Amino acid sequence: MSRGQIRRSSGPGQRxxxxxxxxxxxxxxxxxxxxxxxxxxxxxxPELHGKPVIVGGGSRGVVLSATYEARALGVHSAMPMSRARxxxxxxxxxxxDHRQYSEVSRNVMALxxxxxxxxEPLSLDEAFLDISGTIRRLxxxxxxxxxxxxxxxxxxxxxxSVGIATTKFVAKIASARAKxxxxxxxxxxxxxxxxxxxxxxxxxxxxxxxxxxxxRLGLYxxxxxxxxxxxxxxxxxxxxxxxxxxTLAWGIDPRAVTxxxxxxxxxxxxxxxxxxxxxxxxxxxxxxxxxxxxxRVRAAGYVSRTIAIKVxxxxxxxxxxxxxxxxxxxxxxxxxxxxxxxxxxxGLERVRVRLVGVRAEGLRAAxxxxxxxxxxxxxxxxxxxxxxxxxxxARFGADAVLPGRLVDRADxxxxxxx
DNA sequence: TCTGGGGTCCTTACCCTG
DNA sequence: TCTGCAGGGTAAGGACCC
Numbered sequence: 442m443s444r445g446q447i448r449r450s451s452g453p454g455q456r457x458x459x460x461x462x463x464x465x466x467x468x469x470x471x472x473x474x475x476x477x478x479x480x481x482x483x484x485x486x487p488e489l490h491g492k493p494v495i496v497g498g499g500s501r502g503v504v505l506s507a508t509y510e511a512r513a514l515g516v517h518s519a520m521p522m523s524r525a526r527x528x529x530x531x532x533x534x535x536x537x538d539h540r541q542y543s544e545v546s547r548n549v550m551a552l553x554x555x556x557x558x559x560x561e562p563l564s565l566d567e568a569f570l571d572i573s574g575t576i577r578r579l580x581x582x583x584x585x586x587x588x589x590x591x592x593x594x595x596x597x598x599x600x601x602s603v604g605i606a607t608t609k610f611v612a613k614i615a616s617a618r619a620k621x622x623x624x625x626x627x628x629x630x631x632x633x634x635x636x637x638x639x640x641x642x643x644x645x646x647x648x649x650x651x652x653x654x655x656x657r658l659g660l661y662x663x664x665x666x667x668x669x670x671x672x673x674x675x676x677x678x679x680x681x682x683x684x685x686x687x688t689l690a691w692g693i694d695p696r697a698v699t700x701x702x703x704x705x706x707x708x709x710x711x712x713x714x715x716x717x718x719x720x721x722x723x724x725x726x727x728x729x730x731x732x733x734x735x736x737r738v739r740a741a742g743y744v745s746r747t748i749a750i751k752v753x754x755x756x757x758x759x760x761x762x763x764x765x766x767x768x769x770x771x772x773x774x775x776x777x778x779x780x781x782x783x784x785x786x787x788g789l790e791r792v793r794v795r796l797v798g799v800r801a802e803g804l805r806a807a808x809x810x811x812x813x814x815x816x817x818x819x820x821x822x823x824x825x826x827x828x829x830x831x832x833x834x835a836r837f838g839a840d841a842v843l844p845g846r847l848v849d850r851a852d853x854x855x856x857x858x859x
Numbered sequence: 860t861c862t863g864g865g866g867t868c869c870t871t872a873c874c875c876t877g
Numbered sequence: 878t879c880t881g882c883a884g885g886g887t888a889a890g891g892a893c894c895c
Contacts (some may be wrong), residue, residue, distance in 0.1 A: 499860090503862065505863080519895090523861075524860055524862090563895070564865095564895045648894080649893090650893085681868080704866080705867070706866070708864085710863085759891095760889080761889060792864095796863085798865095
């Protein structure tokens with residue numbers, strides 16, 4: 442294979458210097474753990490290696506992660522568990538342990554940060570790395586990639602796949618096509634040759650609905666989008682989406698790797714184990730969710746200007762309502778009262794509800810907004826009490842102190858789907 | 860087949876203000 | 878005073894991502 446061609450590693454588990462292709466200028470890595478939750482579980486259950494394993498659960502849950510043996514049977518993430526069980530009755534089903542996944546994720550991200558300070562986590566199991574400042578110290582992008590892959594396997598006992606490119610979105614597509622346990626380099630002069638034959642669905646922002654719209658326009662590949670006038674795309678998909686897809690199709694993605702983006706919202710939602718029509722149970726769930734959101738908002742040092750709720754009915758239709766407060770808050774009681782008022786504003790009477798959620802939006806740093814809260818704020822004392830409760834929870838556990846209405850409830854609201 | 864949970868961003872509509 | 882318009886803020890919903 443000549444210099445400059447796109448190359449991926451020749452098979453799972455292959456590490457060390459190989460002829461991947463020209464990585465000159467390819468300073469963006471997208472690193473994605475393979476079947477993350479499932480492989481973390483396999484570390485403590487080696488007898489399950491080589492078997493179909495599904496992480497998920499609950500009567501109304503979905504698949505969170507599946508080993509490649511389970512995927513070969515047609516199982517994929519986000520699939521309803523009931524269907525996954527039918528497709529793979531022999532699969533071992535493991536309930537998720539998010540605390541363990543978070544810990545492994547922290548370790549992996551710390552490893553990445555020991556390579557370069559420019560690490561942008563996208564989720565628990567993937568991140569972008571900008572290694573432009575690391576090459577002089579550690580070697581070529583491919584050398585750095587293999588160093589990372591070896592350390593992930595040795596230190597965490599899981600594998601990952603890496604895309605190496607000049608831009609974030611090409612690196613991300615490359616890592617997906619390197620899976621599992623592989624590496625794919627897209628040389629700078631091969632970006633369009635790599636992108637244009639791919640289906641439109643690989644583009645960031647093209648999901649099921651947008652793909653349908655593009656199909657109706659007769660556009661099936663990234664190359665088709667590139668060769669369509671941008672005005673046509675904007676008419677069909679809207680200004681922003683049309684422009685976004687057209688630039689991506691030409692391999693243009695100027696976004697930098699940014700290590701920390703402040704959160705814009707904090708939310709919590711839960712699906713009931715069965716549909717509920719009792720307002721008291723729904724209020725109790727709203728209090729529980731408001732308590733979670735309030736605690737997280739305070740822990741992150743934010744206050745929230747807008748409180749929103751989400752309600753999903755038995756037929757899966759979903760509505761949301763939001764209210765902007767006169768002054769921002771991080772007080773659980775205020776979050777709850779707003780959420781409850783929003784729920785009441787729906788005017789529901791014995792309607793069967795499947796899910797409720799509470800979200801805090803318009804987040805800003807609490808220190809910048811605290812002055813206004815203190816001045817004449819009746820909730821000041823309550824806030825102090827909640828901060829004290831936060832400290833007790835940090836010391837004695839999340840259930841050490843609960844709102845009175847949530848203590849000793851043996852009803853469905855405390856038995857969510859997962 | 861029957862659909863979780865935590866997020867972000869975009870579009871559209873409406874209201875208010877200048 | 879009325880009308881048209883532009884722009885900002887807000888609300889709601891949808892699509893998408895992992």
